[in-house]
Amino acid sequence: MKILFAVLCSLLLPLCASAQQNWKAVMRYDKQDAKSALTRRLTEYVAYDTQSDRHAGKVPSTKGQLAFAKALAKELKRIGATDVQTSKEGVVTAALPATTAKPAPSLVFLAQLDTFETLPGKNVKAQVHAKYRGGDIVINQENNVRLTEYNSPQLLQARGHDLVTASGDTLLGADNKAGIAIIMTLADYLLGNPSIEHGPIKIVFFPDGKTHTGIEKVDAKALQADYAYMVSGADLGEIVTENFNGRAFTAVFNGMRSVRSGYAMGSDFADNLLMASDFHTLLPRHRRPENTSEHRGFVWVKSIVTDGDVSTVTGEIRAFTEEEMQELTQLVTQSFNTAKSLNPRNKESSLTFQDQFKNAKTVIPASIIHTAENAMRQEEIQPKRIAVRDSTDSMTLSFGGLPTVAVFSGAFNTQSLLEYADVDIMEASLRSLISTAANWVGQKNAQ
Secondary structure (H helix, E strand, O other): OHHHHHHHHHHHHHHHHHOOOOHHHHHOOOHHHHHHHHHHHHHHHOOOOOEOOOOOOOOOOOHHHHHHHHHHHHHHHHHOOEEEEEOOOOOEEEEEOOOOOOOOOOEEEEEEOOEOOOOOOOOOOOEEEOOOOOOOEEEEOOOOEEEOOOOOHHHHHOOOOOEEEOOOOOOOOHHHHHHHHHHHHHHHHHHHOOOOOOOOEEEEEEOOOOOOOOHHHOOOOOOOOOEEEEEOOOOOOEEEEEEOEEEEEEEEEEOEOOOOHHHOOOOOOEOHHHHHHHHHHHOOHHHOHHHOOOOOOEEEEEEEEEEOOEEEEEEEEEEOOHHHHHHHHHHHHHHHHHHHHHOOOOOOOEEEEEEEEOOHHHHOOHHHHHHHHHHHHHOOOOOEEEEEOOOOHHHHHHHOOOOEEEEOOOEEOOOOOOOEEEHHHHHHHHHHHHHHHHHOOOOOOOO
């Protein structure tokens, strides 16, 4: 019996294994080749000056983004992508035809073109630090710009990795050119290895992600896709599955400051600036942004403007759940009412609220998350769900009818001169995306 059981196992195991694609065997995947391709693309892409300009009032907000978009479109055509287009707004779209007749949803992989405008992003000189051995990485000796395990704790897990930095006087631009390099390498591999089964895939690069104006130029319905993955996160295994709910508030205090201050007592004098100050002070300090983290929301005042007898206070409420949003809204209302009671001479003061955005968690099917997480586990990557304490472009797409989550890209210390990309994490992201595309085969619109 034992011999018969062993024979049956030897016959059945190959059949069971064939049910799940071994995409690495099919494409003869070589990790070092993948890292070399990712490094080459990243160091080439960061040379493009693509900083956005929030004051431009147009999309794309800078010419450099459009030049980069056209360069990416040219490269997509060269590697064999079909239906490559660049809109006048700088949105690049391309298609990878399905390689299977089995049911499979249409996927989108996308990333933003722009980099932050807060620091110089022109004339970026990339430096590759191969096989990091630990300790400090000197980016710029003259200006004493260096990565340490104190200002960059991720380095503690980066021994042996290849890291890319700028030269210490500009941003690197890994956010989000690391994501673009990953997607372009993904497209290159899939087009070069048609034996890997996957459904129809769209590639999208869009401008002005940092200002949240470019995503509006991506026509989610025209893409005719089922799900999307934005390659835009940071550390290994991270997948962004939810974001804040956002609500704005405006408190207007009407007073009478035009009375001569020396004769205020016994007059109609009413200090609207004091009312606004009282309101601000009464808002709970323990619920301010600097005193909250992770899944705890906050309230904060953005501005107080006084114009004669009118003072206007604007602020924001952020919360992950509707219950907490209502709780914080009530706290704002209570603070406003108390400020009014402390100043009985106020003239027709008012408090209004305006919803800004919602948590996309409510419109993202579980399958889009589970498929990506299973793909990561296949690649021996531990997935980690992340809640972003902000609005996101993936949220905009999700509420526009294209469920979208963001996955890690290996960019760290963004918006600073200490920005760097971990090529080994980029390579892990590449593998997880290939596995994700392959794993969707046979799961047409699974919920």
